Amino acid sequence: MKTTLDELLAFKTVVDTGSISAAAERLEQTSSGISRALSRLEHKLNTTLMRRTTRRLELSEEGQLFLARARDILQSVEAAEDELACRHLKPAGRLRVNASSPFMLHVLVPLVTDFLAEYPDIELELHTGDGIVDLIEHRADVAIRHGPLRDSTLHARPLTASRLRLLASPAYLKKAGRPTKVDDLNRHTLLGFTQPESLNTWPLRHPEGDGLGITPDIAASSGETVRHLALCGAGIACLSDFMTEADRQKGDLVQVLLRDTLEVRQPVNAVYYRNTELASRIRCFVDFLALRMASPS
Known part of the structure; x- marks a missing residue:
């Protein structure tokens, strides 16, 4: 050279x-x-x-x-x-992390103790928001985003991919009946999102093609709200595995229309702006998450 x-x-x-x-x-x-x-x-x-x-x-x-x-x-x-x-080295200082409420509660919070045990000089600030935030405006060093990325100015590190499933509580299915084909959803209460609209496209195979756009009977802005609605027996929801694994293991939520459900995995990325002063803190945090989330759920 x-x-x-x-x-x-x-x-x-x-x-x-x-x-x-x-x-x-x-x-x-x-x-x-x-x-x-x-x-x-x-x-x-x-x-x-x-x-x-x-x-x-x-x-x-x-x-x-x-x-x-x-x-x-x-x-x-x-x-x-x-x-x-x-x-x-021992990275130190404040690290501001932004994530959706479900990801924060079900994935990040259980990992905080282990992370701080490994990097005790880092001061974590955890911020939740169910919409896409501007990292600079919200003073976030790193954010966790689900789904396709649209902002090309950000660095992205793939963390995992989480499968989408149609779920309902046993109490709801006992009351409303279990759907056996996609058309049966027309007589059920569907739980969805106020935004983005893409979250109301369910991974279902049907006569018109793949992916079924639904109009929610009950819509919420937060995935955690939709999850609790499903747990309370309010209807059928389409949710990511990372927030429902424990619910499914305990039988509090059960999958429906398994045969008609497409294998769709929602990408999960850590995104951040390049910042020399904070790079080591960001990298340590992202590397830690990538290691813990190496296996897709």
Whole structure:
């Protein structure tokens, strides 16, 4: 390899700050040192990366291509350093975590004691919200999201995939009867969500195709509310395994229309913005969750 990480960092920082002097200040080096690093880099690559004028620095076409690669390389090195820091150092400070109420109660809360035993210097703040939150607005360092991701500005770490099932309480089925085919749902009370609408598409195989859009008879904004409605015998719900495993094991909720249910697993991701100061804390937390949730439910 011809180039060094110091040369790549100097090049990237000059672009990010807009000048050699500003880059030197950020990297705590001299302007002449940054300038020499750029010259060495261009000499090794045998190309002009930047056109220097008295007023501005302008990337050449080759410089634009090389910058993208340089960013990837430096980010990979930083990630590797963070991972090692997580193993050998003691991350400390406040870590704000946002998750839906069901995930917080059924998955995160039972893991908190073990996590803090491993990382006692981290101060956890746990925030719940059943909608998608803006991480910056809510000052969240990491959030847990279910389903397909839409925000491309976030880093995402897959944690697990949780199966969706149609569930009802034995008391409700005794009262209303057990559905034996999809059409039977027309005479049952259906429990669903106010938003997003995608949560009201149930993983059912039916004559019109795969996936049945339902209109809830009772709608709630929280998955935990829907779960409690089902437990109380209010109707049939479609819920993720991570929040109903204990209910199903105890027989408080039972699956219906198993033969017509598609194998649909809802992805669960940890998402976060890249933040150098908090990276080791975030990485330790996400690595901890990924390890504990390695097997899909």
